[in-house]
Amino acid sequence: MTRRPHPGDSTTRDLLINATIKVMVEDGYAAATSRRVAGEAGVKPALVHYYFPTMDELYLDVFRRGAAAYQERQTRALTSDRPLHALWDTLIEPKDTRLLLEFMGLANHRKAIRAELAAWFGRWRDTQITALNSIVREHDMDAGEFPPAGIAVILAAIGRMLILEDALGATAGHDEAVALVNRFIDRFELP
Structure with missing residues (x-):
């Protein structure tokens, strides 16, 4: 049976979650070990497993x-x-x-993480498409020419790629890409 900490212990749990986020963003998911997370949170490593019996539970x-x-x-x-x-x-x-990219890397190795990400991406994209359907109608855009699902994927892909390349120090064309997307958006939402 999995031990569950007392609800009053949420401060330590929050410390561990925040420490994990910091480690994953700064050094990647592979660095987010129980020992490293505990050190970042300023607690003993055993507390990580007290609050999260498995690392997958912490990651989730x-x-x-x-x-x-x-x-x-x-x-x-x-x-x-x-x-x-x-x-x-x-x-x-x-x-x-x-952080999302770190979780995508982690999902390559852990089925529970992959399933959670897949479910979330579905909900995330559905929310975008629903809203974009309304936006396309409100702005009298042709949904055949500007399919909401396509807009959602393209905007997300460009955003992710810009951040990925920026992290590598490869920024050639980024300003132009951002300006291009902004010009496209400005056609429908003038500043």
């Missing part, structure tokens, strides 16, 4: 917390006065994407 809690916060930001963006611009801004946020 980290992912779920980040995914919920990201989904909330995306929802706010898509319901804002300028939803396309706001969505684009969420898609080019480096910290969020770096």
Whole structure:
């Protein structure tokens, strides 16, 4: 039977989750060991396994917390006065994407993580497509020429690639790509 910590112990649990996020963003998922996370959180390594009997449970809690916060930001963006611009801004946020990319790497090795990511990506994309369907209609765009699902994939792919390349120090063409996307969005949402 899995031990469950007392609800009053959430401060330590939060410390461990935040430490894991920091380690994963700064040094990658492979560095997020129980010993390293404990050191970052300033607690004994045994506490990691007290709160999270397996590392997968810790990783899943980290992912779920980040995914919920990201989904909330995306929802706010898509319901804002300028939803396309706001969505684009969420898609080019480096910290969020770096952590997501670490989870994508982790998902290559852990089935539970892969299943969680696949389910989340489905919900995430569905939210975008639903909102973009409304945006396309409201702006009298031709859904055949500008399919909402296609817009969602292209914006996310460009945002992710910019962040990936930036992390490598390869930024040639980035300013032009951002300007191009902004010009496209400006056609429908003038600043």
